[in-house]
Amino acid sequence: MKKPLHLKSGKFKRKQLIILIVCIATGFMIGYSFKLTQNQQKATDPYWNQEDSYREELIEQQERNKELAEEYYSLQNKMREYEKTFAENEEEYEHLIEEAERLRLVLGYLPAQGEGIRVTLKDNEYNPNSTNPNDYIVHEFHVLSVINELKISGAEAISINGHRLKSNSYIRCNGPVITVDGKQYPAPFVIEAVGNSETLVSSLKITGGVFDQLLNDRIVVTLEERNLINMPTINDEIVS
Template sequence: MSNKYMKPPSRKQLVILIVCIVTGFIIGYSYNLSKDNMKVTSPYIDQEESYREELIGQQERNKELMEELNSLQNKIRDYEKTFASNEDQYENLVQEAERLRLILGEIPAVGQGVKITLDDGEYDPNNTNPNDYIVHESHIFKVINELKISGAEAISINGKRLETNSYINCTGPVISIDGEQFPAPFTIEAVGNPESLIASLKIVGGVFDQLINDQIVVTIEQSGQVVMPSVNDKQS
């Protein structure tokens, strides 16, 4: 019986085998290393992408907030302009309200002004009609109307503050103001610019000349301070 022996591999075959084994090992190791690297770097890539998206979102939000801020600033400027305009209107309304209260006599009047005194003329025995030289309500009306036209802020007669609806009647030698009687002489005081008031009264052919022609004794004085209580205050 013959024995058959396996032929041992040649040196060349052995080298090829070793090379194949080593090559397979290197390929396997490289593949596993690549997978591990991908597993390691993948979270960082995802996180970087997340940061990038968040940054873009913040930039968009900042842009929206900047536009909103500009819009609010424009509204504030509009409100400031409106407020400034309304503030001027408010001040004008306050001044107008004060002027109206002054005219109505609801607040005291204090300031420069004039004092006009009207008195009966001297008795003339040759004139049997006393109406020709005494002061009538028509004379007082002329003075009051001229004072109002020339800018008087407040007017009183013998200390009686006149209201917008005051009425004056003449009864012989006395006049009645809102039902209260006052004898001559009649002192009319007015708060206002004294130069303007006096110039208006003394204009040629004006109230002063007319009173003189009617035999009325007239004196006009400038007053440094005229004080009048409100119509609600008790007047003596």
């Protein structure tokens, strides 16, 4: 008696399923074995590890090169902006140069030369009837009042008895002499200033100003306008 056909078909499908499962399992085992072998080779083969190290370094270097390229382009853009700003503000730049030169002159780093004035302060003759002889002597505040007025009036450079003043110069009275930056100078005290002579004289002789105060203190004062006054730099003063 013949078996039914559908039973043979069912057996055939089971065989195919079993073969498929065996193939999948075999492929998995082969893949796992290859992966395991590869890992073991990496662990034991120094050349393989070195290759990985080089690959990682290459990737890092490529990233660094990318960062440097971006930074380079950014700096180029900034440079173009600076150049554009410089071209637009060329006139302002020239003004800043002139202002820097003026400040160097005022600070004493450049020699001063030009018109100006000379102010001479002398002790007055002592009056025996006076109870205080200091009333006839030039003191530091007399010198300072002249210097401050000259600075306010735009003097470019000032000197006392040939000693050019710095921005931080100090003046101290010591009996019949004054000490300027550690150097002593006796009377008469000759103060020279480079600047517009007419402006400087007018500022000193303004009514109730420095000139009148000096006369009231019995100080002998003379004012001279000079066509040319030469002053060294403060560096020359230090060397000398």
